[in-house]
Amino acid sequence: MNLWLWCAAALMLALVPCLLVAARAAHEDALLALQLASTVTTVALLALSQGLVRPVYGTLALTLSILSFVGSLTFIRFMERHV
Amino acid sequence: MRDALTAALAVAGTAGLVVCCVGFARMRDVFDRVHYANAASTLPPVLFAAAVLLDSGWRSSGMTALLVAFFTFMFGPMVAHAMARLARLRRIGTLEPTPDERERGR
Numbered sequence: 001m002n003l004w005l006w007c008a009a010a011l012m013l014a015l016v017p018c019l020l021v022a023a024r025a026a027h028e029d030a031l032l033a034l035q036l037a038s039t040v041t042t043v044a045l046l047a048l049s050q051g052l053v054r055p056v057y058g059t060l061a062l063t064l065s066i067l068s069f070v071g072s073l074t075f076i077r078f079m080e081r082h083v
Numbered sequence: 084m085r086d087a088l089t090a091a092l093a094v095a096g097t098a099g100l101v102v103c104c105v106g107f108a109r110m111r112d113v114f115d116r117v118h119y120a121n122a123a124s125t126l127p128p129v130l131f132a133a134a135v136l137l138d139s140g141w142r143s144s145g146m147t148a149l150l151v152a153f154f155t156f157m158f159g160p161m162v163a164h165a166m167a168r169l170a171r172l173r174r175i176g177t178l179e180p181t182p183d184e185r186e187r188g189r
Contacts, residue, residue, distance in 0.1 A: 073161075083172045
């Protein structure tokens, strides 16, 4: 394993606190946990892209960084309507 | 030298994200959690993209990493703002200052 793969493994472990909050906390906390998990996954995909020498994973990270923003805003608008 | 700098930047970016995730889980209030989620979307991805850029140069991977850092940096605070708005709406029911807050001069 090289440095990039170790970083990716550490980032995957960092998803555990986000999952715990998403499973146990209130809805707005869970949505925030989802946003944080998206950021962590984006960087983990970049690390995997470098570690496995697969540039296509970098494209996946780029797509996720844009789509997670759109998805979070959609969820927020939906939840605002049901306050 | 260049490899050491790359490793230092990658480790710093990873450590920043891990610290933000642990801090996020330890906080009890959504407004405290917003700070950690927002911090995770600003500095750590930029450090990590700098590491990728140093490692692979101005080629496809480096440019992709730079774009990822840019979008995360731009969009993170927007989501944090919208999230704080939503949390206040759900907790208090209005975005306007409450009479109590007005009295305290907030």
